[in-house]
Amino acid sequence: xxxxxxxxxxxxxxxxxxxxxxxxxxxxxxxxxxxxxxxxxxxxxxxxxxxxxxxxxxxxxxxxxxxxxxxxxxxxxxxxxxxxxxxxxxxxxxxxxxxxxxxxxxxxxxxxxxxxxxxxxxxxxxxxxxxxxxxxxxxxxxxxxxxxxxxxxxxxxxxxxxxxxxxxxxxxxxxxxxxxxxxxxxxxxxxxxxxxxxxxxxxxxxxxxxxxxxxx
Numbered sequence: 001x002x003x004x005x006x007x008x009x010x011x012x013x014x015x016x017x018x019x020x021x022x023x024x025x026x027x028x029x030x031x032x033x034x035x036x037x038x039x040x041x042x043x044x045x046x047x048x049x050x051x052x053x054x055x056x057x058x059x060x061x062x063x064x065x066x067x068x069x070x071x072x073x074x075x076x077x078x079x080x081x082x083x084x085x086x087x088x089x090x091x092x093x094x095x096x097x098x099x100x101x102x103x104x105x106x107x108x109x110x111x112x113x114x115x116x117x118x119x120x121x122x123x124x125x126x127x128x129x130x131x132x133x134x135x136x137x138x139x140x141x142x143x144x145x146x147x148x149x150x151x152x153x154x155x156x157x158x159x160x161x162x163x164x165x166x167x168x169x170x171x172x173x174x175x176x177x178x179x180x181x182x183x184x185x186x187x188x189x190x191x192x193x194x195x196x197x198x199x200x201x202x203x204x205x206x207x208x209x210x211x212x213x214x215x216x
Contacts, residue, residue: 016090016212018212020039023041023093025198027196036216039092044080050076053069066097070093071142074135077091090135090136094133098121098127098173108169114163118162118163123151124151125148130198132199134206143199147188165180167179
């Protein structure tokens with residue numbers, strides 16, 4: 001996996017008591033809790049079109065897409081922090097996408113789309129890419145986690161039951177690894193937390209570099 005990188009400039013040495021998380025994902029909150037990173041939510045207001053930031057561009061490769069979207073979310077979050085006059089602290093953003101070859105499998109639009117996506121993943125390996133970006137007021141650091149996931153053949157009844165459960169919606173690739181569908185995943189190569197939406201190894205490195213205290 002690529003190592004975290006940073007933009008030009010010197011590291012911030014002043015410790016930060018907490019980090020702003022610009023994400024509505026409860027899984028990312030749980031993962032930050034797991035490593036003891038104190039955080040506060042910094043969510044888009046009603047005047048922001050957060051979904052528009054995730055729009056795909058023609059011919060864009062999955063890795064380029066997920067890193068561009070994460071950077072756009074971070075830029076919006078930093079502007080949000082300044083406009084709201086909140087206390088300064090590092091801002092953390094992340095985005096996850098599922099890729100089958102060069103094809104990006106985003107969040108399903110409806111039940112038919114979800115079932116179609118799961119049928120594509122059935123009996124095959126795919127990639128889960130999660131980009132992370134952290135801005136500490138002086139510089140921005142980036143990391144990218146890429147994992148490979150292999151699904152066994154998914155019976156039609158399993159796909160239908162999973163879609164009916166509602167767990168397929170709001171998630172890239174129409175599934176969550178922490179859901180019941182994990183019982184059909186035969187192999188993982190990479191970061192389990194990255195597949196959930198926030199790769200803890202890379203994220204912890206970025207937070208330490210920004211002076212955010214962690215549990216250990």
